[in-house]
Amino acid sequence: MTLRSRAVPAALALALTAGLVGAAPAAQARPGRVGTEGSAGIGDPYYPRDGNGGIDVLHYDVHDGYDLASGRLRGRTALDVRATQDLTRFNLDFLLPVRSVRVDGRRAAFRQVGDHELRIRPTVALAAGSQFRVTVRYAGFPARERSGGESNWLADRSEVVAMNEPHMATWWFPANDHPRDKASFDFHISVPRAQTVIANGVLVSRKKRGGARVYHWRATEPMAPYLAFFAAGPFAVERSSCLGVPNVFAVSRRANNAPSRVAEEWAADTCAVATAYSAVLGPYPFGALGGVVTSLQVGFALENQTRPTYPVLGMTPGLIAHEVAHQWFGDSVSVNGWRDIWLNEGFAQFLQTYYLTEVVGGRSMQGWLQDTYNGTATDDTFWQIAIGDPGPDHLFAGAVYTRGSMAVQALRHRIGETAFWTLLRTWVEQRRYGNGSVADFTALATSVSGQDLTGFFDAWLTAPRPPARTADNGLL
Numbered sequence: 001m002t003l004r005s006r007a008v009p010a011a012l013a014l015a016l017t018a019g020l021v022g023a024a025p026a027a028q029a030r031p032g033r034v035g036t037e038g039s040a041g042i043g044d045p046y047y048p049r050d051g052n053g054g055i056d057v058l059h060y061d062v063h064d065g066y067d068l069a070s071g072r073l074r075g076r077t078a079l080d081v082r083a084t085q086d087l088t089r090f091n092l093d094f095l096l097p098v099r100s101v102r103v104d105g106r107r108a109a110f111r112q113v114g115d116h117e118l119r120i121r122p123t124v125a126l127a128a129g130s131q132f133r134v135t136v137r138y139a140g141f142p143a144r145e146r147s148g149g150e151s152n153w154l155a156d157r158s159e160v161v162a163m164n165e166p167h168m169a170t171w172w173f174p175a176n177d178h179p180r181d182k183a184s185f186d187f188h189i190s191v192p193r194a195q196t197v198i199a200n201g202v203l204v205s206r207k208k209r210g211g212a213r214v215y216h217w218r219a220t221e222p223m224a225p226y227l228a229f230f231a232a233g234p235f236a237v238e239r240s241s242c243l244g245v246p247n248v249f250a251v252s253r254r255a256n257n258a259p260s261r262v263a264e265e266w267a268a269d270t271c272a273v274a275t276a277y278s279a280v281l282g283p284y285p286f287g288a289l290g291g292v293v294t295s296l297q298v299g300f301a302l303e304n305q306t307r308p309t310y311p312v313l314g315m316t317p318g319l320i321a322h323e324v325a326h327q328w329f330g331d332s333v334s335v336n337g338w339r340d341i342w343l344n345e346g347f348a349q350f351l352q353t354y355y356l357t358e359v360v361g362g363r364s365m366q367g368w369l370q371d372t373y374n375g376t377a378t379d380d381t382f383w384q385i386a387i388g389d390p391g392p393d394h395l396f397a398g399a400v401y402t403r404g405s406m407a408v409q410a411l412r413h414r415i416g417e418t419a420f421w422t423l424l425r426t427w428v429e430q431r432r433y434g435n436g437s438v439a440d441f442t443a444l445a446t447s448v449s450g451q452d453l454t455g456f457f458d459a460w461l462t463a464p465r466p467p468a469r470t471a472d473n474g475l476l
C-alpha cells in the first residue's frame, strides 16, 4: 500500500476488535457430537477475529452481481475447504446478510455474530483432513457495512473498486480473511452491459446474460483474501505482454481523456519496473501483471495481486515501482501476522527508492540513506516506532515505510552487495506463495551473511531511538 491520506482509525479498529473478544461465548464441545469447534480467529494478536481456526481454504469460486445504480450486491461463493481439525462447527468472515449456507450440498445452520463472523454448523461433523465445499448465498449493500470501525466500500453510480488493507474481502465474499490462508480464485462478476470488469489474474471469458455481462477472471497462484479485488466501470483496457505473461492495464475513462494512451504508457512503466526487479530478485512470481487506475477518490494505491490499483491523482513512476515491488514482498511472500508489516512496506519502499535512485537515477542509495538519517531530528517521533512490531495503530505509519526502507539499505551496506541480494533472492524463492515473519527474515539474514546481526536488527527494528552512527548499523 502507498498512502496519500488515510481516514481509517486503526486504533479504533483494535478497540472494537478487542471489545468483542471479551464478549464472545467460549467454545464448548457438545455432548454426543464428534469433533470440536473451529476458533473465531486464526491467531493474529493485532486482529484477534481475523481468519478462523480449523479450516484451510483451497479455492474460492466467487459469483457476484453488482448493481452500480442501487449499490446492491448479490452473490454466491463456493469455497473448497480442508478441515485441519475435527469440526462440528467452523467460522468464515463476512459482513453482508447471508441467505443460506450449504456444506457438501446439504443445508447447514448458520448465524452471523459479532463484527464479521459467519458461524456455520454442518449437519454432519467434518473429520480432520477431509475436504468439503461450502456454498454461501447472500445479498446486501456493501456501502452500509462497517467492520472494526472501517467502512471500506468504494463506489459511486458509475464505478466501483473493492480495494483495502488489511480488510476488504468481507465486503464482497465470505473468506478465511487472513494472509496466512491463501487460495486460488475464480471470479464471475456480473455488471450492467456497458461496464467493464477487471480483477486479478487472467480473463477467462466474457458473456452476455440478459442485460448484463459476466466477466470471469482467474487467479491461479495462491493469494491472500485482502489482495483479491475487482473494479467495474467505464475502463479502457490495454493488453500487451511482459516477461512472458499478459500485461493488462485498465484506466477509467472518467480519470483521463486519453485513457488508452496513458494505459499504454503505464503498462510500459510497469513492465520496465518488473523487468528491473526480476534481474535482482529472481523471476516475476505470477502468471499476469498490469494495473488499474480508478477515478474514485481513494487516498492510496494498493498492491492487489497481479494488478495493483492506483488513484488517478498522484499517479507517478514511484507509485508503480512501489506496488510492483509488493508482488514479491507482500503478495508472493506475505506477512505471517500483521506485526510483520515491515516485510511488506519497508521492502516495497526500499525497492521503489532503489529503482528511482539507482536503476533510473544513476545515484547511490547509501547517499540517500545518509541524507535521510541526517535530515531526521533525533527526537522525531519517527524514531520512536518499533517498526519490527509497530502495533495496529501504526501499521501504515510513515516510519514503517521510511525507517523501514532505511533499515533495508543499512542492511545492504552492512552485509555487502553479494550477500544482500542473495538474501533477498533466497527469501522470495524459499517462501514463494507462502508467508514469513520478521524473525524468519532476520534468521535468514544471519545465516546468509554469516554475521551476528542481533545488535543491527535491535537498533533498526526495535529500539525507540535513532540507530547510532556506526559501521555495525550500516551507517559508516
Ligand SMILES: [Zn+2]
Pocket: 001, 002, 322, 326, 344, 345, 348
Ligand atoms: Zn506499500
